[in-house]
Amino acid sequence: MSISKNELLQALATTAAGYFSGNPTPPVNAAAVMKMLAKGLLEATENRLEVTEVQPAVPVEKSQGVDYMVCLECGRSMRSLKSHLRTSHKLTPADYRFKWGLPNNYPMMAPEASALRSGISKRVQKKIQTDPTVNKGGWPGRR
The missing domain is CATH 1.10.10.1550 (ROS/MUCR transcriptional regulator protein)
Incomplete structure (x- = not known):
């Protein structure tokens, strides 16, 4: 399967941006890196492997x-x-x-875990609403 020149340039720009953002490269070496990336992209498009569908560990x-x-x-x-x-x-x-x-x-x-967490949350919320000693927001100890 061939790739158009426009698609190759777009893939090269994306790949180069990712590479240069994570690897400090002197400007003198930028052209060599771009050539290496372009060569790698061309080889990858020429030697595409068939993608197999991933199967889940369990149904x-x-x-x-x-x-x-x-x-x-x-x-x-x-x-x-x-x-x-x-x-x-x-x-x-x-x-x-x-x-x-x-x-x-x-x-x-x-x-079951979701119901347990929900029950705990509801009990805590009820305690906050009914207990006047519970600080309802703000700084500790202030009313």
Whole structure:
């Protein structure tokens, strides 16, 4: 598959911008770096590998339980996926949902864990509303 000159120049500009923003390069060497990047892009377009479809670690239907969620990336089971995705896979929940074709309302937390957190939050909120000794915002000790 060939690539047009315009597409190659656009890819070269994007690649070069990324390279130069992260690597301090003397202006004298900039032309050599650009030639190296252009050569690499040409070779990459000529030797394109066929992209294979990524398969989830477990079927999507089995990724949700009452008290667990299974990561489709690695197959680990946990109560909440959000921090795991960020730390282990460098993905946001939106990126994860998009990658695996999940709906926007796909949960990132097991239903049981979500209900537990919700209950705790409601009890704390009720205590704040009914207890006159609780500081309702502002600085500690001030009314």
